[in-house]
Amino acid sequence: MSGAVLIRGVALALVPDANGALRPDDSRHDLLIEEGVVARIAPANRLDGDGVTLVDGDALVALRGFTDLYGRLREPGPPGRGTLASETRAALAGGFTRVLCAPDTDPVLDDTATLELIRRRAAEEPAARVLPMAALTRGLEGGELAPLATLGKLGAVAAGQADRALEDASVLRSAMQYAATFDMPLVMTPRDAHLGADGCAHEGAVATRLGLPGIPVAAETAALARLLELARDSGCRLHVSRLSSARGVELVAEAKRSGLALTADVGIHHLFFTESEIDGFDARYRSAVPFRSAADREALRDGVRSGTIDAICSDHAPLDGDARLAPFPACAAGLAAYDHFLPLLLALPALLDLPPSQLLERVTDGPSRVLGLDTPESAGAPVEGMTADLILVDSGAGARTPLSAGRNTPLDGVGNLAECGLEPAPLTGAVRLAFVAGEPRLDTRRE
Amino acid sequence: MIRYERETVDAWLNAMASSLRPLAAADPELAMIGIRRGGVDVARRLHAALSLPTPPGELAVAFYRDDFDRIGLHPVVGPSDVPFAVDDRHVVLVDDVLASGRTVRAAMNEIFDHGRPARITLAVLVERRDHELPIRADVVGHALGAAEEEYVELDATALVVRVGRRDELTRTPR
Amino acid sequence: MSLPDPQLGEGGTLRHLLDLDRLDAALLTRILDAAEAFTGVNDRSIRKVPLLRGKTVANLFFENSTRTRTAFELAATRLSADILNVDLVSSSTAKGESLLDTLRVLEALQCDLFVVRHGDSGAAHFIARHVGDSIVVVNGGDGQHSHPTQGLLDMFTIRRHKGGFEGLVVVVIGDIRHSRVARSDIAALVTLGTAEVRVVGPRTLLPTAVEALGVRVFDDLDAALADADVIMGLRLQKERMRGATVPSEAEFYRTYGLSPERLARARPDALVMHPGPTNRGVEIAASVADGPHSVILEQVTWGIAVRMAVMSMIIGDREARRATAPGVAARDIGTSDPAGTADPNSRGAP
Numbered sequence: 014m015s016g017a018v019l020i021r022g023v024a025l026a027l028v029p030d031a032n033g034a035l036r037p038d039d040s041r042h043d044l045l046i047e048e049g050v051v052a053r054i055a056p057a058n059r060l061d062g063d064g065v066t067l068v069d070g071d072a073l074v075a076l077r078g079f080t081d082l083y084g085r086l087r088e089p090g091p092p093g094r095g096t097l098a099s100e101t102r103a104a105l106a107g108g109f110t111r112v113l114c115a116p117d118t119d120p121v122l123d124d125t126a127t128l129e130l131i132r133r134r135a136a137e138e139p140a141a142r143v144l145p146m147a148a149l150t151r152g153l154e155g156g157e158l159a160p161l162a163t164l165g166k167l168g169a170v171a172a173g174q175a176d177r178a179l180e181d182a183s184v185l186r187s188a189m190q191y192a193a194t195f196d197m198p199l200v201m202t203p204r205d206a207h208l209g210a211d212g213c214a215h216e217g218a219v220a221t222r223l224g225l226p227g228i229p230v231a232a233e234t235a236a237l238a239r240l241l242e243l244a245r246d247s248g249c250r251l252h253v254s255r256l257s258s259a260r261g262v263e264l265v266a267e268a269k270r271s272g273l274a275l276t277a278d279v280g281i282h283h284l285f286f287t288e289s290e291i292d293g294f295d296a297r298y299r300s301a302v303p304f305r306s307a308a309d310r311e312a313l314r315d316g317v318r319s320g321t322i323d324a325i326c327s328d329h330a331p332l333d334g335d336a337r338l339a340p341f342p343a344c345a346a347g348l349a350a351y352d353h354f355l356p357l358l359l360a361l362p363a364l365l366d367l368p369p370s371q372l373l374e375r376v377t378d379g380p381s382r383v384l385g386l387d388t389p390e391s392a393g394a395p396v397e398g399m400t401a402d403l404i405l406v407d408s409g410a411g412a413r414t415p416l417s418a419g420r421n422t423p424l425d426g427v428g429n430l431a432e433c434g435l436e437p438a439p440l441t442g443a444v445r446l447a448f449v450a451g452e453p454r455l456d457t458r459r460e
Numbered sequence: 461m462i463r464y465e466r467e468t469v470d471a472w473l474n475a476m477a478s479s480l481r482p483l484a485a486a487d488p489e490l491a492m493i494g495i496r497r498g499g500v501d502v503a504r505r506l507h508a509a510l511s512l513p514t515p516p517g518e519l520a521v522a523f524y525r526d527d528f529d530r531i532g533l534h535p536v537v538g539p540s541d542v543p544f545a546v547d548d549r550h551v552v553l554v555d556d557v558l559a560s561g562r563t564v565r566a567a568m569n570e571i572f573d574h575g576r577p578a579r580i581t582l583a584v585l586v587e588r589r590d591h592e593l594p595i596r597a598d599v600v601g602h603a604l605g606a607a608e609e610e611y612v613e614l615d616a617t618a619l620v621v622r623v624g625r626r627d628e629l630t631r632t633p634r
Numbered sequence: 635m636s637l638p639d640p641q642l643g644e645g646g647t648l649r650h651l652l653d654l655d656r657l658d659a660a661l662l663t664r665i666l667d668a669a670e671a672f673t674g675v676n677d678r679s680i681r682k683v684p685l686l687r688g689k690t691v692a693n694l695f696f697e698n699s700t701r702t703r704t705a706f707e708l709a710a711t712r713l714s715a716d717i718l719n720v721d722l723v724s725s726s727t728a729k730g731e732s733l734l735d736t737l738r739v740l741e742a743l744q745c746d747l748f749v750v751r752h753g754d755s756g757a758a759h760f761i762a763r764h765v766g767d768s769i770v771v772v773n774g775g776d777g778q779h780s781h782p783t784q785g786l787l788d789m790f791t792i793r794r795h796k797g798g799f800e801g802l803v804v805v806v807i808g809d810i811r812h813s814r815v816a817r818s819d820i821a822a823l824v825t826l827g828t829a830e831v832r833v834v835g836p837r838t839l840l841p842t843a844v845e846a847l848g849v850r851v852f853d854d855l856d857a858a859l860a861d862a863d864v865i866m867g868l869r870l871q872k873e874r875m876r877g878a879t880v881p882s883e884a885e886f887y888r889t890y891g892l893s894p895e896r897l898a899r900a901r902p903d904a905l906v907m908h909p910g911p912t913n914r915g916v917e918i919a920a921s922v923a924d925g926p927h928s929v930i931l932e933q934v935t936w937g938i939a940v941r942m943a944v945m946s947m948i949i950g951d952r953e954a955r956r957a958t959a960p961g962v963a964a965r966d967i968g969t970s971d972p973a974g975t976a977d978p979n980s981r982g983a984p
Contacts, residue, residue, distance in 0.1 A: 218846035222655065224755040224779030224817055227842065293637045294756035338734050338764075341756035342777065520671060523683035523946075530957045532647075532950025533685070536667065539674025546679075573680035 016066065018046040018451070020405065022057040023070025025394050026370065027408060033363035034439060035408045037074045044075055046401045049451035054397050070405065073445060076373065076393050078110025078141075078402035080380035082200065082278050082326040083254055084351070086112065086143065087418075088134060089127065090119040093333035095418035097131065100331060100351070101140035103417035105447040105455040107327060107354035108376070110402035112141050113200070113384065116148040117175035123148040123159040128167050140454050141447075142402070144384070146200060147172040149188050155179040155206075158188055162195045170384050173200035173254065176301045180206035182239060189247035198250040198384060202302065203237035203261065213342045215257075215303040219288040225342065228303050230258040237261055241268045244275065252383050253277040255302045255328055259312030266321045276383045277321065279313050280328030281357050282348055284364075285435060286310075290423075296337045296344040297423040301330065317375060318365050324379035327354050331419020349419035356440035359408060360430065364438060370394070401451035410443035413460055461624030464602070469585070469619045472601030473502070476583055477509040479599045480552060483581065484510045490550050493517040493542065495567050498556025501616035502585050506554060517542040524566035546575030552599075556614040558584040561595035586612050586621060640762040647951035650762045650771040651944055653780035654821040662826060666790050668943035669936070675712055676938065685946045686715035692745040694761075695774070696722045696752040701910065702774050705934070706749045706783075709941035718745060733757075734764060741766055746949060748772070755779035755814075770948045772941075778812050784909050785818030787940040789826060791933050792864055795905055799826040805858050805900075806831065806849075807890055808868035808917050809839040811879075815909045816868055817847070824848040834858035835890055838879035855890050862900035867892055867908040867917045883916045892918045897927065905929050 023044060024037030041057035045065070053060060084104060087095040095103075104112045114131070116122040122131065128145055135143040147169040151157045161172055172192055179185045192199050209228030214220040216227025237253065241264065244251035253265055256279050265277045280302065287307050290298035298304060316322035330347025337344050358376065362369045373393025381388040389396050395403055412426065423433060424440065431437035447455035484490050491514040494503025500518050507516045522536040553567055564582060571577060583599035604612065604623065613622045613629045622629055639656055643649035646661065654662070675681055691710040693703050703719070710717050720740065740748070748771050750758045755777030762771040775781040789799075796802060804823055810816040810833050823831045824847070833844060834852040845851060852858035859865065874880045887893075892906065906918070906927040914920040923930060 216842045218843040221841040221843050222817070222847060224777055224814055226778075229842065293639060294759045295637050296756075335732075338732065340733070340752065340754035340760040340776075342754045343733075520674075522671065523675070523685050528685055528946075528950055529953045532952075532954035533668065533946050535664075536671035539671045541674070542678075569684070573682065574678050 017052075017064070018068060018448070018453070019060055019062050019065045020044040020046070020068045020070045020075060021062070023405065024074045025054070025076075027074055027359075027373075028369065029362060034441070035359050035362060035369055037072065037408065041070075042075075044070070044395060046403070046448060046451045049401055051395050051397055051399050051401050051403070054395065068405070068446065072409075073405045073407055075395050076108070076404050076406055077377045077391065077395055077399070078404050078447065078449070079108045079376040080111040080113070080384070080386075081107075081109040081329070082113050082252070082324050082380045082383060083280070084109070084112040084114055084327050084329040085117070085331065085347070086114040087331060088118065089130060093418070095331040097134045097143065098138040098140070099416065099418045100329070101135065101143060102455060103351035103415070104141040104327075104329070105404075105449075106413065106416045106444050106457070107329075107351035108358070108404050108406070108444055109141050109327070109351070109354075110404065110447060110449050111144055113144045113146050113171060113380075115175050116146050116173060117153060117177070121148045121152050122146070122169075123151050123153070125160070125163060125167055128164055128169065132168060139449065142449060144171075145169045147197075149174050149192070149199065150179065150184065153177045155181060155184055158191055161192055161197055165195050165197050169197070170386070171198045171200045171252070174202070176202060176204070178204045178206035178210075178236065182243065185239070186243045186247055189243055189249040189251075193247055193249035196250070196385075198252055200252045200254045201240055202254045203233045203240055205232040205236045208232040208235065212303075213299060213346070214291055215288045215305040217288050217306055219292055223291070223294060225291075230260055230305065230309070233258050234260045234264060237264050241273065241275070245273055250385075251275055255280050255283070255326065256313060256316070256322065257283055257302045257305050257309065259309045262312045262316040262321055265316070269321065276323040276379075277316075278324040278326045278380075278383070279317065279322050281325050281350060281354060282328065283313055284310065284317065284325070284361065285357065285430065289434075291341070294341045296341050297421065298348070299337075299341065299344050299346045300328075300348055301346045302328065314365050317361075317372075318367050323375065324383060325358070325375045326380070327351060329417070330421075331417050332421040333418075334420070336421060347421065349417050349422045351417050352413070352415040353422060353424040353440065355406065355444060356442045357424075359442040360438040360440060364436070401448050403448045404444045405446040406442060407445050408442050410441060410445075413443045413457060461622060461628040464621040464623075466619045469601075469621055472585060473505055473509070476585070476599050476601050477506055480506065480510060480581075480583065483550070483552070484512060487550050488513060490514070490552065491517065491544050492552045492554060493519055493567075493571065495519050495521060495553070495555040495563060496537070498585075498614045498616065499554045501614070502556050503554035506552075506583070515543050517544065519567050519570050521563060521566040521570055524569045526562055526566065540570065542574050546571060546577050548576070548578045550579045550581070551577045552581045552583055554583050556585045557612045558582070558587045558595070558597050559590045559612070561591050561593035564595050565593055585614065588612060637763075640759065643951060643955055647955065648948050649951070650758075650773075651782050651948060652758045652762055652771065652773045654782050654785050654818050654825070655780075657825070659825050659827065662786070662789065662822060665786055665940070665943055665947065666793060668947055669786070669790050669940040672939040672942040673936070675942070676935070682712050682714055684714045686710065686713035686949060688716075689746040689949060690716045690718055690744070691747045691749065691945065692718040692720055692740060692743070693774075694720050694722060694740065694748050694750045696750075696757070697775070698723055699751055699775070702751060705937050706772075706774060706941055709938050709945060712938065713942055713946055715747075715945070718743070733760070737761060737765060741769060745769065747945060749774045751775045753777055768952070770952055772944060772948065775814055778814050779817065781814040781818050781909075783937070783941050783944060784815050785822045786944065787933055787937040788815075788819050788866065788907060788909070789822045790936045790940050791907065791929055792905065794936070795929065796863060799823065799828045801829050802863045803830045803832065803861055804828055804864040804866065805862045806833050806866045806868065807855065807858070807892065808835050809870055809874060810835060810844065810868065811839050811841045812871070812874075813868050816866075819866060820847050820849055832858050832862075836880060839874070855896055856899055859896055859899040862904050864905045864907065865892060865897070865900055867906070867912070869909070869911065870913055870917050883913070887916055891916065892922050894919060894921055894925075897922055907933060910934070
């Protein structure tokens, strides 16, 4: 397909059915993509299909492509854990047409050469758009500043420290002031440099029983309090990345109420899993940001519902097959998220008692606002004139062929969350077509 | 099913005691060991009848059975108890029923791990003609030509011996 | 979702011994009863039984421990098994060969039982999940998680002196946070119906949410020792000073050391236990460790019988599983005779 595309008879919104599962709503539309933008949206069968490629939108929903505020795309880096090509394709399957890619590549994304490499490689087999996140400090070591202004000019849209703590408060403050000078938002995961540094699980009842070194909530909240104070002091745009605790959500809410310009996100898995999942030393649930207690999960869900948490990210961390072939504390941490992101997302409106449009806001408008990107606020619905970054979703679809190089997910082959010991919720939904700038970059219709 | 009542079984025990009395008279150090569980009751009665000065011993034999590779560790109740030195001793080994001979083999192996007896005399209340090993009793209360599918069971409290099919017998509570 | 527990086989048999958390009271009691039977072996001239003759026990020690390794070795020897000691502390695994690769090599040597001691919590579970069906795993201590044979021998010692667990007050003192022995003891004590399990120590040495293990927390040693029936001390390691959890051994002894004066607050017939090696003058006074309440040396002795029981039960259960596997004739299985009334070895015995 190239040139203009007309999607015929497609829905533009999802609604819950009698069982709470999502389905396309009843109105049908024609949507014309031309020159990379959504040129027209009209009631179904109104638009002329001559000379354009026709796509049958029956049983599908057209949505704005999602923006991921944290995905590890693994390139440059050692082979076996994914490439820009494989992971950006997998991102499309997750519904993301834009990914803010983590800076803890190898080498770290702290210089122009690495940034250029990423841009070039991303352009070779384009799938989801790659928005580079620069390392805040050289090598992520927390010592010297990375050249944020230069990297920003070359396309970096944010800076951060990936999963690493930044120990020295004076360096942190200085980095914040510097980033503020060039209006670059900081994406920071609150984590203390020492507290819980050798931990591998949430410090709570399960880790206590299993004798696993824990990462206490205080490791997140003490670091978060410090981030908030220094953000206030420096005036930088702070985005708190991948919250995991109730107290963390509380601190963010308080800071917002006090007038601090602040945003926050949560990884999608943290809205489902708790510390119970690691029982029996199940390393499939070993995550860099640990899954905490049921009360923490409730607070994270409340945060998404209320908007205290502005966005849901993937926290995608593909690992190779060997990564879990060791005792729990020696295993690599992280879950591959893209291949199951969409079904998990579609299960959330029922679990959170949240209208689908508000939920979609958390993966579209929310992330765009965080990055200061110019996109129309439409709660996930396509609007005329917007760039044609679109996904066509089949909300009832069953399992799809996975695309990420990482199979480190407990959800492969799972049709209902009850199979994982969670509250029952069917996992359905697949992206059938994904467009980036009007160009079809993923087509799973024949599966 | 055939039942041998108390009077009959008593008579068998008396006969056994009579056979053993000359041995006890000749050797004051004569010791008696019963094989759990049935053999322990028989040994106790014989020991009392003979008034042996050396206290009686008990063997669990669980650790010497030849069926570990088939059924695993047999449930054991307490350790064996041999309260006398076995070296150079004349030991009377007592059991309630001698059938295949495997239990007696296991018991003898265990005795030899306690020391080197001078002599072992085997005394059983009932001997079936069902030997799988070349082991025969020296002192027998009653010789039985029981059919292959029949089992022999001693009710130690009532002092009754039953011979019958497996489903005919009840397990005596111990 | 939890992975299935690899420890238990069909019919409540023990497939591996990894921890005491999910073993029910009946199974724990079965092990203690078997251990009781094995105590007699040590009193004879030939301290051996032929149960594991022809079987090979491999000691896989990724962490140094002469004490535990010797105990397992002795237990295996008394069962007539062959022993293979594999030194993994300085071997290729330390040089980077993966744990799994090491396991594959050892499996090729056709051992029957692995005793595993490793510095990572969950190591024994990992190994149990990745060995072939014919190998059984006994956890000799994994990180801070579990030391099940120590827990069992501690329970055996308590049962020997106190008859049972009902109505007992048991106090565990010291570094519970880093202690796999404490976790195993607490799990077993709770399962066996101990009236009250108390933990006492500075909060830096008590794990988060420790109450969830079923214990009552005390800050003050005197209060904790009131009416205690059993006192279990734990070793305080030197790293704790460096890790800023305890200021000095002297202060620890002053606040949580089991001195004769403190001991006097417990019941007159209280037992003093310790997994060893003891730090005299730190967690326990020398006079208490050597005194009439102490059963510390006895624990070591019972450790042999307990390990004999565990190894023979686990291998025995494996043999029984194999024998009843489809395709194998099951005619002579005498499992229906727990009272042992009939001749257990005769053909077709009930």
